[in-house]
Amino acid sequence: MDIADMRFNRREKESFLKELASGRLSHAYIVEGAEGVGKFTFASFAANAILCGGEPKPCGKCSDCVKFAAGSHPDLFVFAPEKDASQLTVNVVREIKKSIYLMPNEGAKKVYIIRDGQKMNVQAQNALLKFFEEPPESAVFFVLTDKREALLPTVISRGQIITLYPASNADVGSWLRQMFPRKTNEEIEPAVRMCEGIPGKALTLLEKRFSQIRADAEEYARAVFGRDGFKLISFFKAKRYDRQKAKDFLLMLFSLFSDVLRAKERTQNFAFLDTEQAVSYARQTTERKITFLAERALSAFEEIDGNANINLTLTAMGADINSIL
Ligand SMILES: [Zn+2]
Known part of the structure; x- marks a missing residue:
């Protein structure tokens, strides 16, 4: 997904940009929403904006944006469970500890994205909480979760919650047509109808059909x-x-x-x-x-x-x- 694409979760992206411009960023954001709704896309957009050295953020042109787009920005850290692992353990927090007290490499901030936050076990969440309680000035966390209940109340209360909602069928349809210009309406429409406003699900539906063939x-x-x-x-x-x-x-x-x-x-x-x-x-x-x-x-x-x-x-x-x- 093109992260500069404002079609999905536009309101949430715009209000995040306002917050960034005002200089009142939170140290921790809990991004919640159904699987495939675009949580990682949102967090990537926000991270790109935070790390961008140009204007308007994310400018897509500065050296930070270029590195970000290439997946090689040194101040972006993404954590996810290993393939098929059922839990995110305290090892993740140990990894975070290695860099969090160091100065950022490029600008003023370092961004940590934790995918599948609902898979963090209690021990990991408690360890993470230490960063939330005494956050280093430079760190911004995004904890993504499809289930808010899976996170400890103490973690939730320390973070700012951003809830993402399903998109309209029209937006999902126009996005798929742009992503797959060679696909016909007969292929795209069923995926749009069945995806319940979840772009990630529409993508899976479309690809499943393809992978069978x-x-x-x-x-x-x-x-x-x-x-x-x-x-x-x-x-x-x-x-x-x-x-x-x-x-x-x-x-x-x-x-x-x-x-x-x-x-x-x-x-x-x-x-x-x-x-x-x-x-x-x-x-x-x-x-x-x-x-x-x-x-x-x-x-x-x-x-x-x-x-x-x-x-x-x-x-x-x-x-x-x-x-x-
Ligand atoms: Zn930029």
């Missing part, structure tokens, strides 16, 4: 290179693709075959496969065959794009591919 393309490729003729012909029966899905599938298949062709020609820059997979498939085919496969996927795409019957087109492609293996 990607898995299908990979499975199909395994059947091609494994010379599984039965599978190639029966593959689409159970899939029941609509036109858009069929087109997505064929484009992925085309880019997968193109990768194998590139591996055959010993060039790099694979779009779909990892190098090892591309090279391994390339060993199992000839240049003439893989060229045919790529062209056949593309011609099926063009037929379906031109309103041909989806099942007939896909099955005919499977039979043609099978005949040259």
Whole structure:
């Protein structure tokens, strides 16, 4: 998400900027809201504004903003639970301790963002509380949480609470269209309707659909290179693709075959496969065959794009591919 995008949580961002301009920043903010509502985006926006040396904040042009955008600003510290870890332990606070009493590297402040604050165990929260009670002048904390109740009352009372709310469908829709200019309304609209105003959820819904089709393309490729003729012909029966899905599938298949062709020609820059997979498939085919496969996927795409019957087109492609293996 582009953090300068003011579309989401505009009111909260604007009031934060006012607070920053007035010089009355709190030492600790508790940012609460449903999963995917944009808590990290909000905290990143706020952190960027705090660290920015230009005007208006965040200016996006000064050296602080450039470092921030590159993910390498030395005064920004982000903590999150390890993958699959159920808790944020006191180790996090030990990490924070390493830098919090040092002067900031660039400007006047250091910003600490703690993601999934609801996963901090009691010990960690109590340790964190020490910083909140006697905060070093330079530190600003953002504790993100989807459950306010998971935080100790003492932690909450020391922080300023910022509550984020779901966005309108119109805002989520316009944002998705901007992020994915090549996606059609038929793809974007269901994600908007189902996301309940949570941009992060809309993104997941959209990508899930995509990742399923990607898995299908990979499975199909395994059947091609494994010379599984039965599978190639029966593959689409159970899939029941609509036109858009069929087109997505064929484009992925085309880019997968193109990768194998590139591996055959010993060039790099694979779009779909990892190098090892591309090279391994390339060993199992000839240049003439893989060229045919790529062209056949593309011609099926063009037929379906031109309103041909989806099942007939896909099955005919499977039979043609099978005949040259
Ligand atoms: Zn700046």
